[in-house]
Amino acid sequence: MILDQIQKPNDIKNIDPKDYSQLAEEIREFLLEKISVTGGHLASNLGVVELTMALHLAFDLPKDKLIWDVGHQSYTHKLLTGRKEDFDEIRCYGGISGFPNRKESVCDAFNTGHSSTSISAGLGMAHARDLKGEDYSVVSVIGDGALTGGMAYEALNNASRLKSNFIIVLNDNNMSISENIGGVSRMLGNLRTAPQYNDLKANVTQNLSRVPGIGNQLVKRISMAKQGIKQLFIPGMFFENMDITYLGPVDGHDIPMMINVFQEARRLNRAVVVHVMTKKGRGYEPAERHPEAYHGVNPFVVETGKPKKEKREPNYTDVFSKVFCQMAEKDESIVGITAAMPDGVGLKRFHKLYPERFFDVGIAEEHGVTFAAGLAAGGMKPYFCVYSSFLQRAYDQIIHDVCIQNLNVTFAIDRAGLVGSDGETHQGLFDLSFLQTIPGMSILAPKNCFELADALRFSAEFEGPLAIRYPRGTASKKMKSFRAPIVYGKSEILYEEEEIALFAVGTMVETACQVRNQLKARGYNVSLVNARFVKPLDEEMLEYLARGHKVLVTMEENVQSGGFGEHVTAICTKKKLPFHIISVAIPNSYVEHGNVDILKHEIGIDAEGALHTILKELE
Structure with missing residues (x-):
């Protein structure tokens, strides 16, 4: 396999150009094989295979900086930077991320995951390069969908003032632009980036402006006429009007053409938008027909495209x-x-x-x-x-x-x-x-x-x-018998005893029920209260519990800092309620990817972890 020849960044440059199509096909087969097992983002990754190859061929990673907006389309990028052997555990606990991650590879220039951030990040990186006197290219790849985010336009507005090179690749897999306009646009794009054209433009402007009396007016009128002609032929006039050079549209599955355009784009000392047309889900018929359905997928059967788990419980x-x-x-x-x-x-x-x-x-x-x-x-x-x-x-x-x-x-x-x-x-x-x-x-x-x-x-x-x-996942039907009417600001007592009170929020009520059973098996008397309202907090319930309980355990699926537990503690302190308060919450840190049950266990908020925390405090 040609793909096996890629073991580290820039190995793709050793591949014979006649084998690019075969490599693209192998990458798609590899992604289908792996994602069908682990799940992940499928259609978006299938659509950018050739685009990613062209970027890696035209630029030198990690010296040049490549930023993927959102980042769910970065799987081919990971393959081309030597992470092929890690795909068996992509998005699994302890495995590689489904998004770019700086901790994972020096070729991941910026962490992404949310939309519309890449232009801002890339522009900042370009300015950092200039301020430090360094020499490398910065490329931000943003999808047409991400351009619906206002932050992208704020960044474009700022990028228009840049006096050095910054390349924005617009990965367009939705818009339809006719072949005729596309051809004229490509011709004008190549003309505008040619050194001869830019030199001629500068010389003509300079010479005309010297004509006594009418020179500046001539330059202004010629510029207005040029802009009018551009409006007729160039679909990227939105960018041109912001002083950002527009190139394209370019066939996002034509590698030589993209390499040529990227090489032209990096010559310009300003922000450049390269408009690339791709097909989401390319190479896999079910994903091509229904790209939305195959955006993020669970494990599926490659031959049919159907999920491996046919029956799904309501979530x-x-x-x-x-x-x-x-x-x-x-x-x-x-x-x-x-x-x-x-x-x-x-x-x-x-x-x-x-x-x-x-x-x-x-x-x-x-x-x-x-x-x-x-x-x-x-x-x-x-x-x-x-x-x-x-x-x-x-x-x-x-x-x-x-x-x-x-x-x-x-x-x-x-x-x-x-x-x-x-x-x-x-x-x-x-x-x-x-x-x-x-x-x-x-x-x-x-x-x-x-x-x-x-x-x-x-x-x-x-x-x-x-x-x-409310959480992701199967909708719990447990504790169905506990269904007191919802009253504003009031919690719900599920079990009432004395000694220890478990005060839980949302999904943690079910966990608290398991913890209660294990505490009772150890001889403790335990009440369980479903908080329901995190705000306003049921202060009357806290006062009521304080009469017969020495220990109050708050349980939440939220970070501890500023969360439910801290809010309860503040109220109890203010009211001088005589509780020993134990908090079960997510530690104040970012939680990596992995199976939810595994993650809960690792950070100590499953029943076993919560019980351990409580018993340790009680001792």
Whole structure:
């Protein structure tokens, strides 16, 4: 196999050009073989095989810096930098990440995982290079979807002032540009980057400006005429108008053509956008037909494309989807908002049923939150449905645009807590901490699927900002018999004894039930309380528990700093409640990728770890 010849960075440069197509085919076969076993991002990686090869052929890694926006399309990059043997455990605990990671390889220039960051990072790196007098290329690869994020435009605006080389590769796998315009654009792109053209342009401008009386006016009129002609022929005039040179569109599966364009782009002492057209899922028919369905996949059968586990139990997102549609049927003021994740957050069915009340704002969480605030101010009942990790991007808008005005916006926070294989950038570990700090925000954390359904119905009648957080994974049906009506700011006693009280949040209620059984087996008397509301906290319940319990154990799937446990401790200290408080929470660190059960065990928040923490404190 040709792929076997690549053992370290830049080995691809030793491959005969006539074998590039064969290498691309082998890479796709390898990715299918591995991802079908481990799961991961498939369609996006299949689409950028030739693009990645061209980048590695045109540039010299790790001297040159290559930044992948989001980073879920970096698998071929990992292969070409010598990590082929690590793919059996990609996204597994202790294995390599599914995203670029500086700790993993010197060829990973910048950690990514969230969208629309690459241009900002690349621009910063280009300025650092210039300030230090160094000589290397900086290339940021950003997808057309990531350009829906406002941060990308902020960076482009800033990049327009750069007086040194910086290459932005726009990986476009969605937009349709006709062949005729593409051909004219390529011709003009090659002309504009040719040294002769740039020299001629500079000389003509300089000589005309010297003509007495009319020179500067001539230059201005010629420039205006040139811009008008460009508007007719060049699809990249948006970039050109920002003083960023546009090249393309280029066939993202034509390696020699891309190498040529990249070499031309690196000659220019300014920011350059190279527009590359690729096909998402290329080379694997099921992914080509349904690229969205094959964006992130679980283990599957290569021959059919079907998941290896045919039967899937309903997850929390499914429960949200079903109940939310039922609510929307009864209340026409309810609207659903997503930041480019309609399937992931469970709004696909809602979109089909109520298309006029469905809004996909693109990868723009900040805009999504303020847009929801505007809807609420206009009398609607908006639900902003978002992963916990991505809600972090809109912290200012939650405070400034929703909570200060006490607007009726509900945040349906999916993937709260540990999410597993996507790792550090996707774990939902911080939402309790950053939301608790905001005056006027209420936070609900249901313990199982039934309580999630009840929490959503409660939200339909609730006035003001409300966050409902729930985890990724199979929706728990345990503790079904415990279903007291939801009352604002009130917790739920599940078992009442004395001595030790377990005060748990959300998914940790089920863990607390297991811990309670093991403590009782050791002779302890243990109460169990489902907190339900993280904010406002049920202070009356704490006072009640203080009468008969010496030890209070808080349990949460959130970082300890600023979390539920610290909030409880502060209240107990203020009220001088005589508890010995034990906190079971995620340590104040970033949690790597891996199976959720393994991660919980490693960081000590599974039943075994929680029991160990409690017994150690009791001793």
